Amino acid sequence: MQLARSALASFRPNYLLANRQLSVVATLGTRLASSSTSPRSAIVTGAAEGIGRAIALRLAEDGFNVCVNDLERKSSMAEDVVKEIKSMGRNAVASFGDVSKRSDVEALVKASVKELGPLNVMVANAGIAQVKAGMEMTDEEMRRMCDVNIFGVVNCTVASANQFIEQGNGGKIINAASIVSFKPFLNLPIYSASKAAVRSLTHSFAMELAHHKITVNAYAPGVVKSSMWELIDEGMSKLNGLPKWENFKNTENLIALGRTSVPTDVSKVVSFLSSPDSDYMTGQTIIVDGGMIFS
């Protein structure tokens, strides 16, 4: 009996190891199969530069064909992203349009499906920011912020969800929120409110679309070096007189991991939200801020 027990004990690790190896091989096989035999497609809005560009490239690396959206005036940068994706062996197309216009977003989804086939993922990344006290914001500035950051997300949700419903296999919608969705920044009042709305819409549409097998989640970055933060830094400098990039650098003191973020910190999280590994998640806003707000 003693001998039998120890024989079993010495056998078990090998048995477990063999099982684990089999499961690793099986998982790898599934990943390779899904990237080589069934190309999926994704739209990324505001993808000519910054976080959107990093997401488009990361999704291409993950096996997606990608429709790269941005405003017409960013066409040459968007075309560069398309070229980069094609050089990775994936298909890509640029489609220009303003996410705040419903008809532009409907045209974007149509263009993507025509060029890349059925749609699997919509990343509503495009957004704008403005540093200004709430008391100073003009009517026009407030409306533009809400049109792009809130209604842009709604337009992307509705247009992609209609496409997913027509296809009948569900889909994934992923929205750009922010840490300011949880706690506003001083002098970014309307921007902060718009990102709180994105978090709320993510929750609402997750409930509304779940029965179509459509998941809706969001990523909430912290302080990411991009053109948007260049603009925020400039705006803050005007208000407090600090030299260029000093306001950006000062945020390091608020980040537990001790450094500001780069776009690829965010694209890794979007990669997860775009993959089957996140299939059982919906309505969530994932914070990726290096440890700033701990909500």
Ligand SMILES: NC(=O)C1=CN([C@@H]2O[C@H](COP(=O)(O)OP(=O)(O)OC[C@H]3O[C@@H](n4cnc5c(N)ncnc54)[C@H](O)[C@@H]3O)[C@@H](O)[C@H]2O)C=CC1
């Ligand atoms: N940079 C940061 O620290 C953070 C950024 N975010 C959010 O992440 C997203 C991406 O931010 P970044 O890459 O930093 O910004 P960015 O300004 O570098 O890039 C945004 C892109 O969106 C495009 N865009 C703007 N309005 C558009 C519209 N109406 N239609 C289509 N495209 C439009 C721009 O042309 C630009 O290429 C935004 O939604 C932003 O609010 C959230 C938290 C932190």
Ligand SMILES: CC(=O)C(C)=O
């Ligand atoms: C731009 C933005 O959302 C932050 C938190 O910096």
